[in-house]
Amino acid sequence: MDNLLEHFVTLWVVIDPIGTIPVFITVTAGLEAAARRRTALLASLISAGVLLFFLIFGQLLIEALDIGLNSFQVAGGIILFLFALTMIFGESKQEIERRQAEEDRGDKMHQHNPAIFPLAVPSLASPGAMLAIVILTDNHRFSAADQGITAMVMLVVIAIAFVLMLLAEPIIRLIGHSGAAIISRVMGMILASVAVNSVLSALLEIMKTGQL
Structure with a gap:
């Protein structure tokens, strides 16, 4: 039971469903309500798939490529x-309207899906979440049953994130797009600080241990 609670708290922190709300509001500001719901569902499914992949194959992949955890953390922090930065500077109203017009015309050749980037990766399935799921399902320490329980905990956290993204719609109606833009920029500053802290922590660990 203690391990279950520990794993839930760890996955809650690294997946950060609450922190995903301003990201979701930012990237879906120009979409209709139905499109926002589809985006939330797709982002949840993709992030769950990515984390399940790392749960099953992550440890084997990292060990096979001889990638150090500190190196992975530095790369994740940079991303x-x-x-x-995109959250801080954001898109102008004209850019959002132009993007929406292109989508309405069916011109999707050069469009990226916000459900994939940045919502699924790196917001929900962040580098920290990928590392955490690998560590929490270490093949040398946990049985298949334990790993299955951790997978269920992870899916519960993703489901909560999906519900919170659905609740972002009434939040948009309450605060308006101007309020959403302000929240996006404030959260962008916080996220930038977290990213810099992640990189510096990994670099200090490399300097102390000499291990990448």
């Missing part, structure tokens, strides 16, 4: 920092 999160770059995404934080």
Whole structure:
């Protein structure tokens, strides 16, 4: 029971369903309600699939490629920092309207799906979440049954994130797009600080231990 609670808290922190709300509001600001619901569902399914992949194959992949956890953390921090910059500066109203017009015309050749990036990866299935799921299902320490329980806990957290993204719609109606833009920029600053802290922590660990 203690391990179950520990795993839930760990996965809650690294997946961060609450922190996904301003990201969801930002990337779906120009979408209709039905499209936002589809985006939330797709992001949840993709992030669950990515984390399940790392649960099953992550340890084997990292060991086979001889990738150090600190190196993975540095790379993840850089990616999160770059995404934080997009949250801080954001798209102008004209850019959002142009993107929506292109989608309405069916011109999707150069469009990316926000459900995949940035919602599924790296917001929900962040590098930290990928590492956490590998550590919490270490093949040398946990049985298949324990790993199955951890997988269920992870899916519960993803389900909560999906519900919170659905609740983002009334939040948008309450605060408006201007309020959403303000929240996005504030959260972008916080996310940038978290990303920098992640990189610096990994670099300090590399300097102390000499291990990548």
